[in-house]
Amino acid sequence: MKIIDRYILKRYLVTFATMLLLFIPIGITIDVAEKVNKMIENRVPFPAIAQYYVDFTIYFANLLFPIFLFLSIIWFTSKLANNTEVIAILSSGISFTRFLRPYLIGAAMVSVFALLMGFFLVPKASEGFKTFRFMYLIGNGQNEMRDNSDVYRQISDNEYIYVSSYNPDSKLGFNFSMERFKGDSLVYKITADRIKFNENDSTYSLFEYKKRKVGALNDVLEIGTRKDTILKFDVDELTPTVYVAETLNYFDLIKFIEKEKKRGSANMNTYLVVLYKKYSVPVSAFILTVIAVAVSSMKRRGGMGINLVIGIVIAFAFVFMDKVFGVLAEKSSAPPMLLVWLPNLIFGILALYLLRNAKR
Incomplete structure (x- = not known):
């Protein structure tokens, strides 16, 4: 790995980690401000609150993972472009595809981490996060947890x-x-x-x-x-709890889905959406990485601000489509796999288009 690869990869990972460390405390602060009265009214014990915010951190980071990743790449690549570092790199004879390589290595590392998190750690955090909300913060506790x-x-x-x-x-x-x-x-x-x-x-x-x-x-x-x-x-x-599929690790989820298929469960689409998203979210890291680099590698007249605005619009459009198609996959008769992967397909086409223009 060349010096330039190590340089970009380090910036990629450090900026992504910094973005997480900056926004997660903000999310916790907002959540505390919203729920502190309810916690006091219900006399929630401190150990339960502490565990809730550990689970909240993991759940929140996984939920907004695409936005954090996308904005972090937009941020540090825009700084490279504004400092004319991108121009210097490409002028040295390195192709844009070669320039993209350390970004893809970083995306692979983040994707593997997100995949393992989604398989094993996030389900446990999801169980703790949602059980706490139903038990202490929402209406009838156990009754609302059940279908x-x-x-x-x-x-x-x-x-x-x-x-x-x-x-x-x-x-x-x-x-x-x-x-x-x-x-x-x-x-x-x-x-x-x-x-x-x-x-x-x-x-x-x-x-x-x-x-x-x-x-x-x-x-x-x-x-x-x-x-x-x-x-x-x-x-x-x-x-079963209404969110049972979200609380199972990958292997338990596979067994659970097979058992529910034999029983003719009416919630099969919901369970399948949880399974398919375990794969689709890590893949989105590659797609969003390519889009972010293509958008922010050009030096613009408005500076980093223009790139950040474009990045925020694209990131929230992706999250919005992911949520909408996720709900459609659960409620409609269309194949759940198709609807879950449709945002990746649409933005994958956008990534190829932007990459082609960036190469020019």
């Missing part, structure tokens, strides 16, 4: 259950139904106005229940006010 309405699960290859609503505190569900199939034929169906999980013996109580067993010629109907029985599913699996 309690219209719960539908496939509990085996041929059995399905449904409850219209479920209360995890009382372990009580309403409008319960369970169906068992053999091939395409219904074997039996159980319905109940209420279902309650009994923690002392891990059984379920069905209230105002009906069990219809389908026969070859005649059906057998059983009706009762209460029936205690054992059912082959874990009651806690009915109500």
Whole structure:
């Protein structure tokens, strides 16, 4: 690696780290100012607050990672351009592509770090950050952490259950139904106005229940006010936390998605978006690096200010599109992978266009 490569790479990494160290305390200060009254009202213990802000730092840095990276490159490359260092480098016979190499090395280092963070560290921080918010800062605590309405699960290859609503505190569900199939034929169906999980013996109580067993010629109907029985599913699996996928490391997330696919989960798109973003965010480091260098390597009449304005507009446009397409991926019928990667595709084309013009 030549001196110029080490020089640019050092500036790349140092400026990025400085940007993080400058903005994270600002984010923490704003968050404290917004939430201090709520914390005092709820008498949140200090160790919980300290852990929350450790998790907040990791969560916040990961969330705004593209903006920090982009602005840091815009900043120090604009300084190089204003000092005519870029002109001197290119005039020495180094091509623009060769000039870009240390930036891409830096992007690779940041991407690997972001990938490992997203696989293992960010999920744990996300769990702590969001659990704290639901427990101490938002409404009903545990109840709002759960997806309690219209719960539908496939509990085996041929059995399905449904409850219209479920209360995890009382372990009580309403409008319960369970169906068992053999091939395409219904074997039996159980319905109940209420279902309650009994923690002392891990059984379920069905209230105002009906069990219809389908026969070859005649059906057998059983009706009762209460029936205690054992059912082959874990009651806690009915109500996973609404952000459960964000709290799992990469390997646990893969297993969780496979299990939810078999169950026919209605939240599959949400889980897949979390998985695909673990890959798309690190790739965005390369795309934003190329755009930032192409935009800021030219010396402009307005100086660094013009480059920073352009950089801020592009960075926030990227984050805005990433959020919009992320929501569409969760809610629409379009393939989640396509929508998650679409911002990278659009800005990748923009990066190639800007790079082509910069070479000229």
